[in-house]
Amino acid sequence: MITRSIGASPYSMARKTDIVDADGLDQSLKMAIYSVYDYGIVSGYADKTFKQDQQATRAEAATMTVRTIDPEKRSDNPRTFNKDSLAYFDGTAGKAVLVAVSGQVYDFSNLDKWSGGTHMNTIKAGQDLTKEIMEDSPHGLYVLSRAEIVGTYVEE
Ligand code: HEM
Secondary structure, X not given: OHHHHOOOOOOHHHHXXXXXXXXXXXXXXXXXXXXXXXXXXXXXXXXXXXXXXXXXXXXXXXXXHHHHHOHHHOOOXXXXXXXXXXHHOEOHHHOOEEEEEOOEEEEOOOOHHHHHHEEOOOEEOOOEOHHHHHHXXXXXXXXXXXXXXXXXXXXX
């Protein structure tokens, strides 16, 4: 429900190690659960568990509601991507459309010009496009202000 209300797409591959009880999660709910982590709406328990079978307390439910409505209240959950984890988010099959530029990872999932992960018929998401946006694009960096930064990119 929360996932749908914020139009979230999960970048789940990046966060396997963040939820230690991830293996026990309901397959049908997995993507939604990863999304709420990715968007900082849920941060999990201190021992890195999600506890799928435990009911949320009133306080937890209120926190999730506030974070859904107000992005500024979301927990700071910056993801770190490398070449492999970024490559997964190429916008195909409903996956998020992520692109790295100058060490930051941007989410283009809601931008029409990047629908399905392809831009101008040739440029593909899921990779570092710093050189391309600076040297080949007619617009340069200003278009990045239309997208949210969702993590940092490290070359290995
Ligand atoms: C040869 C390379 C490229 C061409 C010809 C191109 C062309 C365009 C055009 C014509 C637009 C729409 C006009 C505008 O919003 O200013 C656009 C938008 C955009 N481009 Fe590019 N682009 C190129 C490369 C890139 C690269 C490498 C990136 C990312 C790293 C990028 C990111 C964007 C973004 C985020 C938008 C805004 C999309 C939206 O608001 O729906 N572009 N591009």
